[in-house]
Amino acid sequence: EAGVTQFPSHSVIEKGQTVTLRCDPISGHDNLYWYRRVMGKEIKFLLHFVKESKQDESGMPNNRFLAERTGGTYSTLKVQPAELEDSGVYFCASSPGGDSPLHFGNGTRLTVT
């Protein structure tokens, strides 16, 4: 079974530019999550999809962040325009649901200069 894959693994952009991160969950997992770890801080929840619907987006920091999951398969997280404080590692995770453990991707390390 293929795991959760994220692309790109690293991204370096300038302040004001746009970046789109992609996550391919494990096939058949209806639940998809985005988390972020800013340097030296906790891993923070961003949002949760159930299939193509946003179940909970309470962790999204502001309206510069837009997540989509068209068709309920892969998801994208767009940051537009990027700010310096957006730098960090963005993790995607998927699960079948309920109390099933989350399966994480390797993350995308975003650096905004």
Place this chain on the structure above:
Amino acid sequence: SQQGEEDPQALSIQEGENATMNCSYKTSINNLQWYRQNSGRGLVHLILIRSNEREKHSGRLRVTLDTSKKSSSLLITASRAADTASYFCATRDPGAGSYQLTFGKGTKLSVIP
């Protein structure tokens, strides 16, 4: 302290020794989970303990949960160099709108061969 805060922040031991990491949290929980993260990789689920359980074992891992003290511990017995990683506890708040996990900052474990 932060929800899901681990202690110590860093731990260095010799191969073969036991490693104990602690986690404290602030709110009521449905369950508490431990994850491991190897450098540059995603988080890997280790073990889940429900709020009505007090102890759980999985291989060389032993997890305890004390809901009265809002704390948990992860014991790794007979440590190996391959156990070198960061370890995170994560809690699920039953009051949360979705299945979002709250992570701590993690304990960085170094096992010296």
